[in-house]
Amino acid sequence: MMNTMKNFRKNFNLKHCVIRFIMAWCFVCLIEAVWIAVTAKKKMSTLSYVGEVPVALHILTIAVLFAVLYILFEKIKNIRTEKMLLVLVTVLYAFTAVIQTPDVWFCTGMVLLLTFTFSYAFESEACTDIDMDNTAGTATQAGTSQVNTQKKGELSGRRGLHIICIVSGVLFVLFTGGCTALRVLAYEAPNFDCGLFSQMFHYMKTTFTMNTTSERDHLLSHLCVHISPDFYLLLPFYALYSKAVTLQVMQAVVIALGIVPLLGICKNHGLTRMESALTVSAYCLYPVMSGGCFYDIHENLFLPLFILLFLYFLEKENLKGSIISLILLLGVKEDAAVYAVCILVYMLFVKKKTGWKRHSIMLAASLLYFIFTTVLLSVIGDGVMTYRFDNMVYGDSGSMSGMIRTVLADPAYLVTQVLTQEKLEFIMQTMGALLFLPLVSKKWSRYILTVPYILFNLMSDYTYFHSIYFQYAFGSGTLLFYLAVVNLSELRRELRVRAVPMLAAACLLFFGATVYQRSSVIERYNSAYNQEVYANFNEALSLIPKDAGVTATTFLCPALSDRDILYELYYTDKTTEYIALDLRTGSTDFNVDDYLNNDRYETIYYKAFQIAVFRDLQYNDEK
Incomplete structure (x- = not known):
């Protein structure tokens, strides 16, 4: 006993005691949180949760686990394993906490708490052992066996990087594509935008035009609303399986493909393989990428991939790649030229000597294209949707000139529009998830890339512009992520080894507090009652002939989009032969009794509080 006590006093280390106690504490709390959530349906965010915790057993379990961990790590003497276990347990506990308490400020607090864990775990002298590069490629002529060993390590590191990237991309597609596809199958995807784009692809497949009837309540090419020829890139995949779910999955696939140029950018800026792998993981977890789906x-789905491609080829000074990626970027939408212009202006400062001529030409071409498309839309359509910036325009001075006048004359007013409560939450979800790394630079030219973020997401009071659950943050969020990578690469080594894994952890926590909550569609879709409802919906809609025109409520439009004539009930004054009504929720848009009690309409299918389909008996006579 005396010898044991002497050994304990000799080897006692208060820091290790604290670390191992925290591991034991977090692990026990983690298991209890999962167990109580499953059995008692209570979350950590409620005080009643405490009543479900057996205090005596709780304390005893922590004490026993602490003793086991202390003895185990004293025996194996592996500091790196101990630190990685600490990171794993604390991150899992923090993730469990934020998915049970999905509040942006609580999530921010958990991220701040994790900084203590990461500061301890990722010390510079320890991280050299974790680096997947393993100093491969720096072998000297110290012998054939040593060179072969290093080459083998280099190959293994590259393979490991590729595996992590592929797994991250596949998981992104499975979660994002799967959940958004379930939105369609569960009749939760509305006409705007799922139904109208699905009908547009029906026209693209049958007539090669981008026509729709459900977008503007009459037959009209989508090109009159937005100049988006890039949609034709998805047509072959839609032709293979012509359903709205195909488009949902392909959106996730295209965004995941942004991993490829992102890896090249990481390499351009000297990130190690481990850092590149963590950066790719952060990209897939960044709430903007999945939330916008x-x-x-x-059409904004193409922005992450084509912006990253454009940046990669510009950095590599690859003229052919830069021109092709610029054309693809401009083909996303008319306002995609704004991203191109900001990138090219930024590059004029970054590559002053080598690329100013080609960058100037591409900049001029982007500006001319933007002017051309905006004029074209004003001629063939309703023009650019500048009304969304009315809060920044005084009087009738015109949108762009009025915005410039407001910013120059009253910058304080600009601040009042940018720093609202909703937008502060959006800033935390987009910039906070990146640890505000896009702003960590003394090079003012980089702030040019934040212009789309301020312009498109913060200046307008249009609600959807500052929500991560809409597609308007795809482009600006990609530029913020790029800035985070560039600024990370210039941090001192001792800071970078902590910042990169912390970035991945922050994106994970913000993902859990935001986008992960949308996975509730899985539970709703799999419920026995809803499965019966969906079967009834499918049966009812199958009774409508494919060549017949239909007026439908918004959540039925995607399922009916494979036809030439489709109108959304809320927006139309047109008449069609068939009417399909979603009766799951109360609506002031219609009264189903007006159809049930009217001799003009034949009831094709009716299930109370679920769905009704009617046929207008006088339609053919009046047409």
Whole structure:
């Protein structure tokens, strides 16, 4: 006993005691949180949760686990394993906490708490052992066996990086594509934007035009609303399986493909393989990338991939790649030229000597294209949707000139529009998830890339512009992520080894507090009652002939989009032969009794509080 006590006093280390106690405490709390959530349906955010915790057993378990961990790590003497276990347990506990308490400020607090864990775990002298590069490629002529060993390590590191990237991309597609596809199958995806784009692809497949009837309540090409020829890139995949779910999945696939140029950018800026792998993981967890998919397919889905491609080729000074990626970027939408202009202006400062001529030409071409498309839309359509910036325009001075006048004359007013409560939450979800790294630079030219973020997301009072659940943050969020990577690469080594894994952890926590909550569609879709409802919906809609025109409520439009004539009931004054009504929730848009009690309409299918389908008996006579 005396010898044991002497050994204990000799080897006692208060820091290790605290670390191992925290591991034991967090692990026990983690298991209890999961167990209580499953059995008692109570979350950590409620005080009643405390009553479910057996205090005596709780304390005893922590004490026993602490003793086991202390003895175990004293025996194996592996500091790196101990630190990685600490990171794993604390991150899992923090993630469990934020998915049970999905509040942006609580999530911010958990991220701040994790900084203590990461500061301890990722010390510079320890991280050299974790680096997947393993100093491969720096072998000297110290012998054939040593060179072979290093080459083998280099190959293994590259393979490990590729595996992590592929797994991250696949998980992104499975979660994002799967959940958004379930939105369609559960009749939760509305006409704007899922139904109208699905009908547009029906026209693209049958007539090669981008026509819709459900977008503006008459037959009109989508090109009269937005100049988006890039949609044709998805047509072959839609032709293979012509359903709205195809578009939802392809949106996730295209965004995941942004991993490829992102890896090249990481390499351009000297990030190690481990740092690149963590950066890719952060990209897939960044709430902007998956969150923007949950209001269904939209042309902005191409922005992350084509912006990153454009940046990669510009950094590599690859003229052919830069021109092709610029064309692809401009083909996303008319206002995609704003992203191109900001990137090219930024590059004029970054590559002053080598690329100013080509960058100037591409900049001029982007500006001319923007002017051309905006004029074209004013001629063939309703023009650019500048009304969304009315809060920044005084009087009738015109949108762009009025915005400039407001900013120059009253910058304080600009601040009042940018720093509202809703936008502060949006800033935390987009910038806070990146640890505000896009702003960590003394090079003022980089702030040019934040212009789209301020312009598109913060200046307008249009609610959807500052929500991560809509597609308007795809482009600006990609530029913020790029800035985070560039600024990370210039941090001192001792800071970077902590910042990169912390970035991945922050994106994970913000993902759990925001986008993960949308996975509730899985539970709703799998419930026995809803499965019966969906079967009834499918049966009812199958009774409508494919060549017949239909007027439908918004959540039925995607399922009916494979036809030439489709109108959304809320927006139309047109008449069609068939009317389909979603009766799951009360609506002031219609009264189902007006159809049930009217001799003009034949009841094709009716299930109270679920769905009704009617046929207008006088339609053919009046047409």
